[in-house]
Amino acid sequence: MIEAYILHLLIFICIYAILSMSLNLITGYAGMLNLGHAAFFGIGAYASVLIVMAGFPFWLGFIAAGAIAAFFGLLLSVPALRLRGDFLAIATLAFGEIIRSILVNWTEFTRGPLGIPGIPKPEIFGIAFDSLWMYFILAFIIAAVAYFVLRHLLNSNFGIALKAIRENESVAASLGKNVNLLKMQAFVVGAFFAGLAGSLFAHYITFIDPGTFVLGETILMLLMVALGGMGSLEGSILGAIILILLPEPLRFIGLPSAVVGPLRQIIYAAILIVLVIKKPRGLLGTQWFGGIVSDSN
């Protein structure tokens, strides 16, 4: 029982670590506040489920989840090339709401608000990931691969160029960096990994509905990124661990679920406010949007 509970939390930590790392690439490294990240997560989940339930193997659904989410990332990078700061944030928010609206209304395809139940557990080349242990191993491997791929990307010229854009876009451009291409790549790669996380989530929970992929989810990912530190991949993992575990004790003190839900959100929001005011660099972050913020500590 306790073992199952711990494995469940570990699986969630893996999924959310992928989400927060991929959001960190877009928001923390490239400096573009993305309020539509949950839409990539949802697109990946729906893409994978619809493909697998149409009779195709899991690995195909999984890769397609990333690829289709990446395509939408490419679409969303178009406003990112023209807008800055809060205007981009609003555009990404609108994108997230448009996707949610489509998931709710395109009922022939998504069953709308009813959601899709009975999603099969993955099976890859004859290995069934139907137990908690097996699923944890799968989630852990994917999260580890995501970490190493992103780490490699961000240590390369690509990562350095992204940071340069965040620090000063004009200077980056004057040094011969193709700013538009780099921003597009950040969105595509970030969306790709969020899509993979969506597939992993859907086949674990075995039920998805549009209500899962809402703004509140993006805010949770953003909080993980901010807590761990903008521009710190390891920080995002730490942020995911802390924020998945933090509300768990609330379950055990016997509060009714109508209290636990809002209380959890209040705790998240309060941490976020105190954090950005008192420690804007997060726990492991080196910088927050360049040199603009001096750490108040």
Place this chain on the structure above:
Amino acid sequence: MVLEQLAVNGIIAGSEYALLAIGLTLIYGILRLIHFAHGEVAMVGAYSAFVVSVVFGLPLIAGFFVAIAAGALLGIAVNRIAFRPVRKQHILIGLITAIAVSILLQNAIALFFGNDIKTYNLGAVEKGIEVFGFIITKTQIVIVFTAVALMLLTWAFIKKTKIGQQVRAVADNRELAESIGIDSEKVIACTFAFGSALAAAGGVLIAAETNLAPMMGLMPNIKAFAAIIVGGIGSIPGAIFGSYFIGLAENIGIWFLPSGYKDAIAFFILVIFLLFMPTGIFGKKKEGIEQ
């Protein structure tokens, strides 16, 4: 005839959005910051009126005025907690604190009142009356007239009062305004109080027409964002024009599309304007947008 009826519905929706959009655009004008928790201020206003009219049993009009006062106070508090401490920092930090405040308010209300839908108990379902061939309820008539009256009040506040003049001065050039002795922090607080009071009034009107829920402010606030982008950010006539534009577009749009896409229409217009006409119809300056 159905199309004309949809247009009437659009005007009612536009009147509600306008009350939120005016505050958003005033606050943007003065701080260059999008007030993300503005919809939650409207929501708290609606719940204050609920306490007065349903819990204490007083008439809704009393609740309306209490909501306006509560909205003004909340606006000042939000400025103090979320915006003032991060004023010197990057613009995205102000946006993140505002998002946090909006989650805080939604869940605080959910904790006290529950997540279920509430109403003002305005009696049995109103039967619409026919005005010039349109079906419209008395509540809806009151909504439109109250909204227009508040818009005229805004005009008087901005153009005719001393503090309104100072608001315009600070929005125009903060340093210059400070150099002639205007206390810009006081002006910012007044702008938050005024804009938030209007939002709270808008919240009561929305709740009177539909119902109350902790999430009720989110969508109208995004519609109000869309409205101020369409009208030209920072411009009050633009905000009002944009609100009616969005209200009409989403209501007439469902003549052509399934009604479930009503919200998506407003977001689509928002993205199109951001991409191709970011200064909006009445806007002049290119603020925050790549040249």
